[in-house]
Amino acid sequence: MALKVMIVDDSLFMRKMLRDILVEEGYEIADEASDGVEAVAKYKECLPDLVTLDIVMPNKTGIEALQEIMAYDAGARVVMCSAIGQEALTTAATVAGAKAFILKPFNPELVLRVLREVAQG
């Protein structure tokens, strides 16, 4: 059965790119969100197997959204995504429960490998 992924990113361009990469690989897109508040709300609705979560976003950063998602579902599998310049936040994200970190721009192979590893625990 295809794994369900929720994509969170404030940029439509980034969401589209990620969606194409994932769909091509056979993932099902559970939902998309464009800010931190929406991400938390939609997570509770669709309970995806995996989440890709952008860090720099309006209305709650990715880190804040991550903390709320983890508080709601300690088993959540969240992969943080961000462009260069935000590496200092990897520690914060890991402490908050993120399973992995992907740097933008997205390298399709890397994205798929990381998601596969996270999905397999």
Added chain:
Amino acid sequence: MDMSQYKALFLSESREYLRSIAEQVVALEQSPAERSAVDALFRGAHSLKGMAASMEYGDVVVVAHGMEDLMARVRDGALPFDAGVADLLLEGVDLIDALLDDVEQERPSTLPTGDYAQRLAIYTPARPKASREVQAEPEPTHPDAAAPPAAEAEKAKESAGEAGGTVRVKTELLDHLINLTGELVTNKQRLLNIGRELASPALDDAVSETAKLLRALHDEVMKVRLMPFEAISDRFQRSVRSVAKKSGKEIHFELTGREIGLDRGMLEQLVDPLNHILRNAVDHGIEESGERERAGKPARGTVWLAVTRDRDRIQITVRDDGRGMEPKAMIEAAIAKGVLSPEEGELLSPDQALMLSCIPGFSTAKEVTDISGRGVGMDAVNAAIQKLGGTLGIDSEPGRGTTITLRLPLTIAIIHALVVQIGQVKAAIPVNAVQRTVELSRGQIETMGKRQMFQLDGEPIPLLSLNRVLGLPLGRFPDGILPLFVTQAKGRRVGIVVDRLLGQHELFVKQLGRPLSKMAGVAGGATLGDGEIVAILDLAGLL
């Protein structure tokens, strides 16, 4: 992954971000303390950067990255949001907007983004709240990793980010790396000296292995420091255009090799010399179109600037198809100006005569124009190139044009130098400036007029004492052997006599502080393996 399918989306969303950034800037000018607007601005630039990086639009990335960094400084309290910041951001919006147009039209961009990014990076407000202090703040006071403090954000910017196999690092870090490598080279020399004293084969082995590793490390660090010539080439295009306009000439300018990487420290120091050479070519080299047509040439003159790399040397040539230089006229002018005696003039070969243009105060242009006649001349250009450890050559064919060739080392920080003893001090001469060393017996010295000479390859070479030039007591040479090295000065070869030749050393060049840096003839300093400090001589400035 085929990115062209995302181009339209990229363009429309990027323009949305630009619009929002411009709006936020205006809003912030009204109420500079509005935290949410500061955050939104940062996010806007950050998102633009990420999207552009995905599309591999490097110019947009550079500009957006600069804007993001600037806003990070504002967000972290290192910089107030003032009119200067607002202006820079709006300028960035315009720049990206124009770049997006280029992307949309699929035409290559010629906008100078590097200069803008540079201005952003060094921006400080009129009354600075020094950002250095923020960086220097002790970090251990913030053990809470979940709430990254300003100091950590700064650190994040300094540390690298990886994107598609490339890493972005602060240029200061590169300078620091080369400094450390240089210090290691100095220490290696020290170990070599100790090894010699101890006569320990095991130590010698270890040192020689270390030397190999250091060589490899140095090469890698140098590679990282390389920047494409492109980083400075825009200005040449502009300056050629403006000089041509001023002098009323039609010029076609061709540039090749803009992708060749040069040490970034060297690039900065090449701007002025190259500008001057180009201006000379346009101003003095290329003839008026009428004169060209009478000579059967196309009315429009051409100036070529070409950068090539041959292993560890960089060659830059500036060629024009103008009137060329007349060796005889050069010699006559030099004699008339009193910089050359008639007998010296007779000794010069045509090639050497052309190098007369590098003598201070020499110019063959009939009149001094405001474009390239005044101030720095070819002497300054030559001195600057020698300072970089390079050489300058001139080739010219009367009526056909002139070619100036600069040969430069790939690195300027670590050089090979000939170390010499003069009186009580040691000095170093970059090996690029040394043609050969000679041990001359007194009997080989000939006296011509007031000059002392010796014969080398059938050419009489005048002798000069470095001790005398530097005002040090003259050497005595009790065994009748005069050690000397041959170099090029005033367009011809000269033998420079020293007390002793101490051999070739690998030196890590350091800039001297004031007031020593103001001294003519000294290009920098270095530490020898035994800890002794030597001055690196700039012969062009000295002779």
